[in-house]
Amino acid sequence: MKNDNKSDQPAKESTTEEATGIVDPKITRRTFLKGSAAVSAGAMAPMYLAGISKSFAAKSGAVKIGHIEDLSGNLAVYGVQKDHAAQLAVSEINAGLTLKGGPVGSGGLGAMSNHATSAPVMGNGDKDLKVVDDGGKLSASGMAFVEDEDVLVDSGESGILGREVELLNTDGQSNNNIWQQLTKKLIQEDKVDCLVAGFTSAEREAIRPIVDQFKQLYIYTNQYEGGVADSNTFCTGAICEQQVIPVVDYMIQKFGPRVYTIAADYNFGQLTAAWTRAFAPQVGGEIIGEEFVPLSVSDFTTSIAKVQAAKPDWVFTLLVGSNQSNYYPQAAATGLKYPMASTVNMAQGYEHRRFKAPSLNRMYNCVNYIEEVPTARNRAFVKRWYKMFPDDPYIGQMAQNTYFSIHMYAKAARIAGTTDQEEVKRALESGLHIEAPEGTVFMEPSTHHCSHYIRLATADADHNVSFVREWPSIQPWWLQRLGVNLVKHKEYKQYIPDEDPFFKS
Amino acid sequence: METDALALSLTYQFGTNAAFLFLAALGLIVILGMMNIINLAHGELMMMGAYVATITHNQLGLPFPLAVIVSFFAVAVFGAILELLIVRRFYGRELGALVVTWGISLILGQGTLLVFGPFMPAIKIPGGSYSYGGFSYSAYWLILIAISIALIAGLYWLYRYTNYGLQARATMQNAEMAKALGVPTNRVYLLTFSLGAGLAGLSGALLAPTSTIAPFMGQQFVAPAFITVVVGGAANVISGAVGSSVLLSAIKTPIGMAYGAFLGTVALLIASLIIIRIMPDGISAAIQKLMDRRRTRKTK
Numbered sequence: 081m082k083n084d085n086k087s088d089q090p091a092k093e094s095t096t097e098e099a100t101g102i103v104d105p106k107i108t109r110r111t112f113l114k115g116s117a118a119v120s121a122g123a124m125a126p127m128y129l130a131g132i133s134k135s136f137a138a139k140s141g142a143v144k145i146g147h148i149e150d151l152s153g154n155l156a157v158y159g160v161q162k163d164h165a166a167q168l169a170v171s172e173i174n175a176g177l178t179l180k181g182g183p184v185g186s187g188g189l190g191a192m193s194n195h196a197t198s199a200p201v202m203g204n205g206d207k208d209l210k211v212v213d214d215g216g217k218l219s220a221s222g223m224a225f226v227e228d229e230d231v232l233v234d235s236g237e238s239g240i241l242g243r244e245v246e247l248l249n250t251d252g253q254s255n256n257n258i259w260q261q262l263t264k265k266l267i268q269e270d271k272v273d274c275l276v277a278g279f280t281s282a283e284r285e286a287i288r289p290i291v292d293q294f295k296q297l298y299i300y301t302n303q304y305e306g307g308v309a310d311s312n313t314f315c316t317g318a319i320c321e322q323q324v325i326p327v328v329d330y331m332i333q334k335f336g337p338r339v340y341t342i343a344a345d346y347n348f349g350q351l352t353a354a355w356t357r358a359f360a361p362q363v364g365g366e367i368i369g370e371e372f373v374p375l376s377v378s379d380f381t382t383s384i385a386k387v388q389a390a391k392p393d394w395v396f397t398l399l400v401g402s403n404q405s406n407y408y409p410q411a412a413a414t415g416l417k418y419p420m421a422s423t424v425n426m427a428q429g430y431e432h433r434r435f436k437a438p439s440l441n442r443m444y445n446c447v448n449y450i451e452e453v454p455t456a457r458n459r460a461f462v463k464r465w466y467k468m469f470p471d472d473p474y475i476g477q478m479a480q481n482t483y484f485s486i487h488m489y490a491k492a493a494r495i496a497g498t499t500d501q502e503e504v505k506r507a508l509e510s511g512l513h514i515e516a517p518e519g520t521v522f523m524e525p526s527t528h529h530c531s532h533y534i535r536l537a538t539a540d541a542d543h544n545v546s547f548v549r550e551w552p553s554i555q556p557w558w559l560q561r562l563g564v565n566l567v568k569h570k571e572y573k574q575y576i577p578d579e580d581p582f583f584k585s
Numbered sequence: 586m587e588t589d590a591l592a593l594s595l596t597y598q599f600g601t602n603a604a605f606l607f608l609a610a611l612g613l614i615v616i617l618g619m620m621n622i623i624n625l626a627h628g629e630l631m632m633m634g635a636y637v638a639t640i641t642h643n644q645l646g647l648p649f650p651l652a653v654i655v656s657f658f659a660v661a662v663f664g665a666i667l668e669l670l671i672v673r674r675f676y677g678r679e680l681g682a683l684v685v686t687w688g689i690s691l692i693l694g695q696g697t698l699l700v701f702g703p704f705m706p707a708i709k710i711p712g713g714s715y716s717y718g719g720f721s722y723s724a725y726w727l728i729l730i731a732i733s734i735a736l737i738a739g740l741y742w743l744y745r746y747t748n749y750g751l752q753a754r755a756t757m758q759n760a761e762m763a764k765a766l767g768v769p770t771n772r773v774y775l776l777t778f779s780l781g782a783g784l785a786g787l788s789g790a791l792l793a794p795t796s797t798i799a800p801f802m803g804q805q806f807v808a809p810a811f812i813t814v815v816v817g818g819a820a821n822v823i824s825g826a827v828g829s830s831v832l833l834s835a836i837k838t839p840i841g842m843a844y845g846a847f848l849g850t851v852a853l854l855i856a857s858l859i860i861i862r863i864m865p866d867g868i869s870a871a872i873q874k875l876m877d878r879r880r881t882r883k884t885k
Contacts, residue, residue, distance in 0.1 A: 152695055153801055157703040345847055373846045378796055378805040381601040381726070382841035382849060385594050388720050402704075402797040403805045409707060410795050415714030415721035434797070436709035473704060 142246035143239065143499050145170065145486060146272030148262050148287075150279055153254025154375070154401045157429055158279050161479035162301065163249050164469050166276060169486035170247040171468070178235035179487040181514035183495065184522070230460040231515035240493045248272060252279075256286040263287040267294045273499040274489050276482060278302055280400070281347045285574070288313060292572045297501040299489065301481040303423065303448070305351035306529075306556070307575040309564045314508055314528045316485040316521070317478065318448040320355040322532050322554045323423040327446040328356055328396070330536060330549065331421045332365040336393030339365050340418075342383060342407070343398035345372035351577060352398050352423060358583040368392055378403040380410045387416065394419040405431050412439040421445065430474035432543040440539045444548075448532035449480040449518040452545040461517035484516035488523065509567050519552060526565040529556035590718025595838060601726045602841075603834035604733040608792055609806040610813035610826050611736065612785025617814050618822030619757050620777055622672065623683040627810055628803025629693035630782050634660050634789030636697065639705045639798050649711055649794075656790035657783045664782020668775050676774065690803070697800035705798035729791060736784075740823050753777055812857050818867015825869030832868065833857065 147166045150159035172178075239245050248270055252259045259277075266272045267290065275291065278284040278300045291298040291312050298313045306319035332339070339360055343349030349372060357367050369390040371383055384407075387395060395418045399407050408431055419442040425431050427447040432440040451462060451474055461483075465475055489504070492512060496503040509525040519533030536549040561582075562575055577583040612631070616624045624630075634656040642652040667689065675682040712724030744750035755763040756773045764770045789803070796802055816833065817825025836856045841849025864871040 152698060154804070156698060156801065157799065160703050371845045374850055376805065376808070377846050377850065379602065379605045380846075381598050381605075382838060383846050385598055385720055386842060386845070388594075389591070391719065402799045402802060406796045409710055410723070413710035413712075413714060413723040413725055413795070415716055415723070433706070434704055435707045471702065473702060 142244045143241070143493070144246050144248055144270055144272040144274075145489070146266035146270060146275045146277070147247055147249040148252045148259060148266070148275075148277035149249070150254040151251035154403065155254040155279050157402055158476065158478055159252070159254075161472070161474070161476050162279070162482045164465075164472060165475075165479040165482040166247055166249060166486055168465060168468055169483045170245050172232065172464075173235070173245050173487065173490050174239050176235055176238045177232050178490060179484060179514050179516065180231045180233055181488075181491060181512070181520075183510045184513050229456045231457045231517070232460070232464070235490070235494075240490045240499070241497070243499075245490070252277075252283065256283055259283050259286050260290060263290045267291075267296050273297070273493075273501065274299065274504070276301060276485060276489075279478070281305060281351075284308070285347070288572075295501065297505055299485045301485045302478050303428070303481075305348050305355070306558055307351070307577075309527065309559055309562075309566060309571045309573060309575060311528075311566050311570040311572065312505070314485075314523065316481050316488070316523075316530050318423075318446075318532045318534065319529060319556055319558070320352060320423075321556065321558045322448065322534050323446045324352060324355045325359055326534060326536060326549070326551060326554070327421045327423070327444055328359055328365065329363050331394050331396075331419065331444060332360065332363050335419045337365045338368045338391070338393040339396055340369040340387055340390050340392035340394075341367060341396040341398065342371045342373065342387065343396075344400040344404060345374045346400075348400065349398045353396075354577040354583060356396055358577060373399070373404060375401050376403060378406045380407045381414075383407070384411050384414050384416055387411075387418070392418060394421060396420070397422045397425060400424060402429070405429055405434070408439040409435050412441075417441075419444065426450065426537065426539065426545075427477035430476060432539045432545065433474055435543075437543040438541040440543055441541045442538065444536060444538045446534050446536050447477055448534055449477045449516075450535070450537050450545065451475045452537070453518060453535065454547065455517075455519070457515070458517045480517050484514055484518075484521060488512065488514045488521075522553070524556055524560075525567050527556055527559040528566055529559065531555050587718065590720050593717060594720040594722075595842060597720075597722050597726075598842065599834050599838045600730045602838050603830045604726070604730045605792075606809050606813045606830035606833055607733050607737075607826060608729065608788040610810040610817075610830065611788040612781045612783075613810045613814050614740075614817075614822050614826045615777060615781035615784060617811070618817070618819055618826070619753065620676075620774070620781070621679065621757075621819070622675070622778075623679060623686065624781075625683060625687040625807070626690040626693060627686075627785055628805070628807040629690045630660055630664065630785035630803070631789030631792070631806050632697065632800065632803035633663065633693070634786030635793035635796070635798055635802060636701065636705065637786065638790035638793050639708055642708055643706060649708065653787060653790040657787040660786025660789075661779045661783025663786075665775060665779040667782065668778040672778060673771075673774065694800050694803070701800070703799060707798055708794040710794040725794065732791065737823065737827055744823065749773075749776065812853070816857050816860050816867055818864070818869040818871075820866060820870040820873045822869065824872060825867050828868040828872060829860075832860070 147163065149162045150156050151163055248266060250262045250266070252262060263275070266275060275296050275298045277287065279302055281304050284300050288310060292310065295312055300313055300315045301317055303317040303323070304319060306321065308315055339356065341353050341356055343353045353370060360367055369386065369392065371386060373383060397407065397420050399405060421444045423445060426440065426443055426445050427450045462475060466472065491514065492504050492507040493499050495510065496507040508523055511525055513520055513522045522531040524531060531553045534551045534554050535547045537545050537547055539545055559575065562580060564571065613624060613627045616622050616627070637656040637659045638652040641647040641655050642649050647655065671685060671689070672682065675685055710723065710725045712728060714724060715722045744754060752763070752768045752773050755768055756770045760770050813826055813829050813833065816829035833853050833856060837849045837853040840852040860868065
């Protein structure tokens, strides 16, 4: 079914064939899929593509992308970044630009690129962590690490299918009721072609029933606790198996087995802590204390004393919102010197820029993006961003997710040849990859989650960021493990760790 | 040794929790406690204080104590303008004042977001830390506890021993009568509101190093501030606020230490409920009654 659908489509991204050396312009996507990875798709768009697109333009108005983020309230620090990311992506799409990438099939990323004989190694022991060696001379097998200098290329048309893209960006005001109202308005009144929205898991769960009621194509771009298996929802942020497992493993190896978790008291914090509880014993760790802090709490004196009473080897901080980031300066002022790990801090709320050093000293976080990612393509992205928003303080992980997600939507709509939502969902399930500023991202069809380029970032006493390890592609495997296959079976739920025997200890 | 350290840590936590409640409530003690204006812009006035301190300290290079004093005056002037233009029209109309101050808080919060963006770089917490028996203590919080005590003494002196204090108490008790006796009540209202705003700015500046400098940072202080003032009661606002912050901290600290921040907050809320149920006029009224009874017993 899926394959038939694909072979029906004209080879709109035939540029990929050219880039990979196959020149027959009539070649179908299916034959192309057998070919190789589309590492540099869209590099040289042929002129006829723009010609085809113009006929669409005559038929209908703008392609509408609905966007909800918190531009005010406790969560505005993240929402404003994501709003700017959406604006940047839409302006690029309208200017005729796209990120490289294309379908690579359901098997995942191909490997037709330069390879190193061994994996690149960062640093020399614990020293000189900012240097990556080149992994030795090139060979035909090994791990891909050579990257394109820049990933933004011509799409061959302005907008999507010749239609201008209109961004309907709204403010959820950090209030779940307003989120629900806005979702209904965007779907029913504005009839958006794609909804991109959501910071907290509470916000996502507030609007997901509405999304499902109207079968709205919905992209959730936040890092979160994982588990959403929803036929209408595509999750482009990193999840626990991509963030918790690598960082907990590293911290236990490096600092010791005694872990103290301090987490925000709602579904994200509770479920991420459950992952930690389940995984830590597998690598010899032990959770010696756990505290869940309400989002309204901003005075951490007692929590800090509890950490000191427990004497952990390191502290896992899963704190959310501007009230809770007070923990860092307060802990530093009290003289708390434990190493810390997190999945949210630094990469989202740029605590290492906001708070005076050394509040974030020895903070470790496995991120899929952070403004400091040391690659040429990211530097180009950062430059484009600050050209459009010169006064912005930081580009966080979620902002990058929103940015590539909207570009990914544009690609999927071009593959589908229409903005019909069911068709675009099928196209997003075609095994699509995109070259994001973080690195290569692959939309895994069966779970609607992405593989990510994960880097372990850490801040030193002066709040300089360096990268101690990296994993070029970590799959979103947990829902696969539970047997979720959204391509074959429709589902509309969120799995929680309790449903997996792995978590029963 | 272990129990010594734990006891000392609990005492310190008790002090910081009480100082936090008292500082959060400081401006509201005057505005809600004395003038009976339900000031929902209280948090935003504290936010303004924090912003003034951050800008003068980080960008103009003023030493932090001086920046705190500048914040007091800056927010006091802003409070005076607010009183002259808006608040003055709502005396005696509690619900009108509630809605109008809520509107002011929205405008201030969102306006700050538009002008200064979602965050300001933080102020480094002054002072180091001390440690004893596995626990450590922030020097700055110890200073804040001392400043809180000094502020209590200062406010008490202002309202007990100065001419303004006398006039203010007279005006709040019976404005018509005070006016008839020649008290310039309009001026007293202006000064009192301005003082309340200035004190909110002062505590916002003092708490700024311990918190995130953001447009909506004030909201975190609003709930504790109202709880502290309402539990304290209006009979004598200063002793009431001191009494309630001490009592609430004495309940929150041990429960928070034993069962975590969540149950600590729950305990604080339940305690406030019970206190308001038993003493509907707040702690200060209960203290006053007790003292009156003693006095009458003595005279007998």
